[in-house]
Amino acid sequence: MPHTIRAVPRLIVIGVVAGFFSALLGVGGGLVIVPLLLLFAHFSERPAMATSLGAIGITALAGTIRYAFHGDVEWGYAALIGLPASIGAVAGTTLQQRIDSRSLSFAFAGLLVVVGVLLLAI
Amino acid sequence: MTTILFAMLLGLGAGVLSGLFGVGGGILFVPALLALHRTQLHAEATSLAAILPTVGAGVWRQRQYGNVRWRAALIIGVASILGVEVGVQVATELPEATLRRLFAVLVFAVAANIAWRRRHS
Numbered sequence: 001m002p003h004t005i006r007a008v009p010r011l012i013v014i015g016v017v018a019g020f021f022s023a024l025l026g027v028g029g030g031l032v033i034v035p036l037l038l039l040f041a042h043f044s045e046r047p048a049m050a051t052s053l054g055a056i057g058i059t060a061l062a063g064t065i066r067y068a069f070h071g072d073v074e075w076g077y078a079a080l081i082g083l084p085a086s087i088g089a090v091a092g093t094t095l096q097q098r099i100d101s102r103s104l105s106f107a108f109a110g111l112l113v114v115v116g117v118l119l120l121a122i
Numbered sequence: 123m124t125t126i127l128f129a130m131l132l133g134l135g136a137g138v139l140s141g142l143f144g145v146g147g148g149i150l151f152v153p154a155l156l157a158l159h160r161t162q163l164h165a166e167a168t169s170l171a172a173i174l175p176t177v178g179a180g181v182w183r184q185r186q187y188g189n190v191r192w193r194a195a196l197i198i199g200v201a202s203i204l205g206v207e208v209g210v211q212v213a214t215e216l217p218e219a220t221l222r223r224l225f226a227v228l229v230f231a232v233a234a235n236i237a238w239r240r241r242h243s
Binding site for chain 2 (some may be wrong): 078083
């Protein structure tokens with residue numbers, strides 16, 4: 001499958017760019033991964049967003065291990081925030097299946113605009 | 123007590139955004155942790171740990187819907203570890219405010235692009 005083979009370098013570039021910006025600006029990788037999958041890897045909305053979550057999991061795991069070595073992770077606080085967030089994530093993914101792809105694109109564009117404004121404001 | 127509830131609500135909201143849009147939620151986790159009087163370093167480190175159960179729950183649901191492209195997620199995830207290394211090296215050498223403004227402009231352009239390609243479809 002030549003198409004799949006050509007896709008690999010593209011995915012590598014997407015990952016490197018996402019990691020680069022998240023380290024540099026403290027923005028989540030997802031804000032970079034989702035648009036790049038939509039615009040440059042021909043993903044449609046739901047697979048782009050689902051695949052982004054999987055990729056972020058790997059990046060966050062590597063980062064957590066690194067910080068945990070230095071004793072910088074406060075596990076109790078991680079659970080305090082992360083557990084309600086997990087419930088929210090289940091609700092969010094369930095909700096996502098009920099929204100058509102086109103509206104998801106517009107809503108995501110709206111989220112990007114909000115983040116852009118915040119970046120300019122701080 | 124009120125602060126703890128507020129932080130948990132912020133976490134819940136971040137989780138909804140995470141599941142809905144495929145982002146990590148760190149953008150809201152860090153302020154939530156700062157509100158709980160964590161240091162900036164500990165907030166960023168702890169935010170990464172909080173992302174794990176969040177995206178775990180999201181991926182678990184998305185797998186049931188058949189939306190996860192596992193190979194692509196693996197390639198992007200591993201490559202982004204490399205990108206983080208490069209970013210950390212460069213971060214100390216470039217003016218942060220300029221970078222942030224540049225990125226904001228890029229974000230607006232991308233938002234317009236995403237909306238534009240969907241306007242007739």
